[in-house]
Amino acid sequence: MGVSKTDSIVIVGGGAFGLSTALDLVKKGYTNVSVYEKDDHIPPRWSAANDLNKIVRAEYEDDFYTDLTIKAIDAWKTPLFAPYFHQVGFLHCVSGAAPQQATDTLNRFRASAERNSKIQPHVVPVNTEDDVRQACWQLDGPVTGWNGYLNRFDGYAHSGAALAGVYRAAQAAGVRFFLGEQNGAVDELVYVSTATAKKCAGIRTKNGRFHPASLVIVAAGAAAGRLVPQLGQNVVAKSWSVAHVHLTDEETSALRGIPVTYARDLGFFFEPDPKTNLLKMCPMGGGYINTDPKTGISYSPETLKESAFLPEADEKQLRQLLKQTLPSLADRPFVEKSLCWFADTNDSDFIIDYIPGMSDSVIVMSGDSGHGFKMFPIVGSFITDMLAAPGSQQPVARWRWKQPASQGKGDWGGDVSWRLGSSKELSEILPAKASKL
Ligand SMILES: Cc1cc2nc3c(=O)[nH]c(=O)nc-3n(C[C@H](O)[C@H](O)[C@H](O)COP(=O)(O)OP(=O)(O)OC[C@H]3O[C@@H](n4cnc5c(N)ncnc54)[C@H](O)[C@@H]3O)c2cc1C
Numbered sequence: 001m002g003v004s005k006t007d008s009i010v011i012v013g014g015g016a017f018g019l020s021t022a023l024d025l026v027k028k029g030y031t032n033v034s035v036y037e038k039d040d041h042i043p044p045r046w047s048a049a050n051d052l053n054k055i056v057r058a059e060y061e062d063d064f065y066t067d068l069t070i071k072a073i074d075a076w077k078t079p080l081f082a083p084y085f086h087q088v089g090f091l092h093c094v095s096g097a098a099p100q101q102a103t104d105t106l107n108r109f110r111a112s113a114e115r116n117s118k119i120q121p122h123v124v125p126v127n128t129e130d131d132v133r134q135a136c137w138q139l140d141g142p143v144t145g146w147n148g149y150l151n152r153f154d155g156y157a158h159s160g161a162a163l164a165g166v167y168r169a170a171q172a173a174g175v176r177f178f179l180g181e182q183n184g185a186v187d188e189l190v191y192v193s194t195a196t197a198k199k200c201a202g203i204r205t206k207n208g209r210f211h212p213a214s215l216v217i218v219a220a221g222a223a224a225g226r227l228v229p230q231l232g233q234n235v236v237a238k239s240w241s242v243a244h245v246h247l248t249d250e251e252t253s254a255l256r257g258i259p260v261t262y263a264r265d266l267g268f269f270f271e272p273d274p275k276t277n278l279l280k281m282c283p284m285g286g287g288y289i290n291t292d293p294k295t296g297i298s299y300s301p302e303t304l305k306e307s308a309f310l311p312e313a314d315e316k317q318l319r320q321l322l323k324q325t326l327p328s329l330a331d332r333p334f335v336e337k338s339l340c341w342f343a344d345t346n347d348s349d350f351i352i353d354y355i356p357g358m359s360d361s362v363i364v365m366s367g368d369s370g371h372g373f374k375m376f377p378i379v380g381s382f383i384t385d386m387l388a389a390p391g392s393q394q395p396v397a398r399w400r401w402k403q404p405a406s407q408g409k410g411d412w413g414g415d416v417s418w419r420l421g422s423s424k425e426l427s428e429i430l431p432a433k434a435s436k437l
Contacts, residue, residue, distance in 0.1 A: 002360070003387060007214035008032045010203055012186045012227065014039070014177065015047035016159075016376050017365050018219035019166045024380030026173040034176040034213075036205065038185035042177075043163040045304055048221055048342045050160050051242065052280045053270045054373040055260050057090045057154040059113035061105075064398070068375060070118055075377035076157060080169055084162035088271055089259035090154035091135050093126060095324060096145015098265035106264050110149050122153035136258050141325045146263065156260050156270050159373055166376070182207040189216055189227060189362060200355075200362035216362045217383060222300035222341035224366040230355060232404030234346075235366050237300040238287045238423065239307065239339035241314045244278040245322075245332050252277045255326075266321040267314075278336065279329070281321065283314040286421035287370075288339060288429060300341035301426070310337035311429040339426075342370045352382050353394040353401040360392045364401070 003009065009030060011018045014037030025033045043050040056076065058069040076085035092109060094102045113119045126135055132143045135150040171177060178184045185206040192201045202212040218227050222237040247255070252272040262268035267283035288311070289298040301307055310318075315334065322330040343366045345351060351367035354360050365383060372379065382399070389395040 002392070003030075003215045005029050006031050008034070008212065009215045009217065010211060010213035011035045011217045011219055012203060013037060013047075013219035013221060013223075014042050014044055014163075014167065014179070014184075015219065015221050016049040016163065016373050017221070017368065017379055018217070019163055019170060020376055020378070020380035021217060021219060021365065021383045022175045022380070023166055023170045023173065024384050026170065026175055028384045031174065033174070034178060034211070035170070036178045036184045036186050036203065036211075038181060038206075040180035040184070042167040042179070043160040046221070046223070046300075046341075047163065048340050048368070048370075049163055049373050049376070051340065052158065052160065052244075052273050052276070052278060053156045054159045055090065055154070055262075055268070055270075056085065056157050056374040057092070057151065057260075058119055059109050059116065059151065059154075061108045061112055063112065063116075065371075066112055066116055066119075068378070070116075072375050072378050073153070078377070080165065081157075081162065081377045084158040084165060085155065086158070086271065087153070087155035088257055089135075089150055089152040091126070091132070091148070091150050091259040091261045093132065093143075093146045093148030093261075093263050094265055095143075095263045098263070102264040106148055113149065113151050113153075119151065119153045122151055124150040124152070126150055136261065138255055138258050139261065139325045141323060141327045143324055146324070150259060152259075154260070157373065157376065158273075159376075162376060178205070186220075186227065189218070191358070197359045198357060199359040214361070217365055218362065219365040221366070221368065222343050224343050224364060225297055225299055228355065228364050228366075230404075231351070231364065231366070233297065234351065234402055234404045236289060236344045237298045237341055238289050238344040238370070239300070239341045239426075240282055240285070240287045240370065241310050241337065242280065242282050242340050243310045243315070243318060243334040243337045244280050245329050246335050247272050247277045247279055247329075249277065251329075252279075255279070261325060263321060263324070266317055266324070269321070269325075281318050281334075283317040283321075285314070285317075286423040287344075288426050289423045290426040304338075306426070306430075307339035307341070308337065309339070309431050310334055311339075312431075313429075342372075343367050344369050347398075349398045350382075351401065352386065352396075352399040354392060356401055 272279040345367040348369040
């Protein structure tokens, strides 16, 4: 049974997927939409998108996502999203010391860019160190052995600012927002059973209040498994680290317009943010998980404090990246360091579907797999398309609910081709406690 345009729809999570969905629902004429978000402001600190910027690159190894990103980039260029989109290009390389796996991955991305008629004209080969400097003259490090390509079709989006912009637009369009630990944090989905069926009747917030809904959409990012335990091992809370270098006004200006610079075996950085003078960096790797020994399921930590550090190995990798590209910054302290949590799946596909056996009363929108932000302008339409589809079924087969395996640890860091290295447990990399002396 489908939801009507006036039925009450509750979205749990005011991050990238939740906000995009709220906006698309009101745009399509749904009049009773509420978002519950546990932080007291948007962008929420728990959102994986609460960040200066995210890469928007169109080429995927898998043409399905390439085609979607081309659509998303068109949408990034519309008035609501354009202020946050910067088509500065994507310098995608491996260093001379890269393992074969990194080179193979790079080559698959390049092949994808070159076989797509929309992207191909924007691709420039980068075969030598001089080509790297030609692509971005500001890189005055040795870039030893770097090679790859520059794709001028790609760029980045100012992610935290885009969340705030869509929040304002959704609010103006009539979406109701409930924010904060008491009113916005959702403790549980409330289910009711009749003799013939079970359904989700609404949500209960931390303050104990029950909020009825005809449809609940869980868009809780890395925390999805806490609210929807039925996901089992199909969604793994995983994190990568993020760190920043604080620049002077002059340094920020000198780096204006640089492409997103990415060595697959080291990591990447973005054009510095002119408001804060911060240059954001991420190392690439298998990431970190936080497995509960009782359930074998990885959950994101409840507090932000537990994630407020940069693992030692990542720091080394990022310093190496700076030495190779911007050596004058290589010894500068890193600031605003954190682990950023996302919802990983074993095939990198999203999970956007009704939870089975719940009379179409609850949808899970998860499994962003660390590549979902680029879809921000269109990801909400994946929900409205599904609501409009016949037969209460997700029309995109690869996003349908999959029955979780009853056993086995859900960690697929090294098994996903576009990531390098295996995942580590958070408990193994926590910094040693500071001495009290
Ligand atoms: C380090 C890092 C780098 C990334 N880089 C890129 C990139 O370059 N390009 C790209 O496209 N994507 C990138 N991503 C992925 C992108 O950030 C995510 O795909 C996107 O944020 C997923 O959106 P979401 O809404 O599912 O989750 P989130 O944005 O994390 O939002 C989930 C929200 O749910 C809220 N919530 C959770 N539990 C509850 C509850 N019980 N009650 C109420 N609210 C709750 C949280 O507070 C949060 O605001 C990256 C992710 C990470 C971690």
